[in-house]
Amino acid sequence: MSALGRHILVEFFGCSPEILNEVSTIEKGMVDAAEKAGATVINSTFHHFSPYGVSGVVVIQESHLAIHTWPEYQYAAVDLFTCGESVNPWVSFDFLKEVFRAKNYSALEMRRGSIDQLDRVDFDLSSMRSQAAERKNPEKYTRNVWFTDKDENQALSLRYTGEVLFRKQSPYQKVSILETTSYGKMLALDNMVMCTEKDESHYHEMISHPAILAHKNVKNVLVIGGGDGGTIREILKHSSVEKITMVEIDEEVINACKEHLPTISSQLNHPKLELKIEDGIQYVANANQEFYDLIVIDGSDPVGPAEGLFTNEFYQNCYNALNQDGILVAQGESPMFNSKVFVELNHCLSAIFGVNKVNTLLFYVPTYPTGMWSFQVACKGNVNVSRNLDQDHIDEFLKENELNYYNLHVHKAAFALPNFVKKLLFHV
Numbered sequence: 001m002s003a004l005g006r007h008i009l010v011e012f013f014g015c016s017p018e019i020l021n022e023v024s025t026i027e028k029g030m031v032d033a034a035e036k037a038g039a040t041v042i043n044s045t046f047h048h049f050s051p052y053g054v055s056g057v058v059v060i061q062e063s064h065l066a067i068h069t070w071p072e073y074q075y076a077a078v079d080l081f082t083c084g085e086s087v088n089p090w091v092s093f094d095f096l097k098e099v100f101r102a103k104n105y106s107a108l109e110m111r112r113g114s115i116d117q118l119d120r121v122d123f124d125l126s127s128m129r130s131q132a133a134e135r136k137n138p139e140k141y142t143r144n145v146w147f148t149d150k151d152e153n154q155a156l157s158l159r160y161t162g163e164v165l166f167r168k169q170s171p172y173q174k175v176s177i178l179e180t181t182s183y184g185k186m187l188a189l190d191n192m193v194m195c196t197e198k199d200e201s202h203y204h205e206m207i208s209h210p211a212i213l214a215h216k217n218v219k220n221v222l223v224i225g226g227g228d229g230g231t232i233r234e235i236l237k238h239s240s241v242e243k244i245t246m247v248e249i250d251e252e253v254i255n256a257c258k259e260h261l262p263t264i265s266s267q268l269n270h271p272k273l274e275l276k277i278e279d280g281i282q283y284v285a286n287a288n289q290e291f292y293d294l295i296v297i298d299g300s301d302p303v304g305p306a307e308g309l310f311t312n313e314f315y316q317n318c319y320n321a322l323n324q325d326g327i328l329v330a331q332g333e334s335p336m337f338n339s340k341v342f343v344e345l346n347h348c349l350s351a352i353f354g355v356n357k358v359n360t361l362l363f364y365v366p367t368y369p370t371g372m373w374s375f376q377v378a379c380k381g382n383v384n385v386s387r388n389l390d391q392d393h394i395d396e397f398l399k400e401n402e403l404n405y406y407n408l409h410v411h412k413a414a415f416a417l418p419n420f421v422k423k424l425l426f427h428v
């Protein structure tokens, strides 16, 4: 290596003026360009100027990509700066040419930090660390890097140590495990938070226990998705359960969680579990009729591989696969963050199971956007999941299992809906 870094100064001419004025398209293009080149994206910040122009920077582990656009001149000035040998900035250049629909371009590569002009000094990091530790309030983490789960209007950010423990583009999605500074390790799929060590129990206890404790005799269970293992870990706490079939489309999720999230994935080798790596939508379409006591849809958000988990056909097939007293629990998104999907899923299940057979369960997950999340709980027969609960049965279960979130009061309260949610669902 003759230099520390490569810096390409790029001029894009004759670009689409509309694209050069769209801040979100530009940000996505720049982030994708970094990832296509093999860079690890740390963060990005972009700004639109009125009436025209966008500026922004993508910070990557290997340095940065920066841009300023002049839509009125159909022109963009771009800097692609990468350090080390692992990232080729010309891959980003080729990609951005297409994104901006540039008719012409020029590019100049400079080698930055020519090795023969530099003198290396090895300084003692350990003495710096011990000096920092002696300070009154030593900073535990020195890097200020943030992971952001967002749509075009809202976001939730978690600070992380900068440590990416796992990152792989599977055939279905980008699977990452990061070390957050206050929620432990986190699984993210396509940059959306799936679970963190600190608050995963909220989700996994509430997707499992209310339905199983209301039913009282769940034996055969089907879980669609759930590759991190948290849902089956909770379901297996019920001694009535004889068999769980779990159908996860993405083996990389399972591999990543087995390696890095052992407390969540701890039961993935349990003898009562049959694990199938295949498409859950197909599986349900061909499943035995009237067979399962409980079907749990533990999918991700309705983009990418989980999109088909939000369709009428899929839920009609689930209904057929449930036995007479069977219950379906489905990941229902947030009434605030994703209200359209939240309402559509409730209405779709009401049309299939009957309006009075579908209940919305709300719970709190601090690491999901807006913090309020939901499950839809639909009963084929006459089980009432929110009322007439068998208190002794629940007490006995709770005596044997120390839970973090679920208890009898939480169970009852989770089905109480705030007025804005009632309005969304029932227009009352």
Ligand code: SPD
Residues within 6 Å of the ligand: 192, 193, 194, 195, 203, 226, 227, 228, 229, 230, 231, 298, 299, 300, 301, 331, 368
């Ligand atoms: N945006 C979060 C949606 C949650 C999806 N499922 C999480 C998987 C946990 N087993």
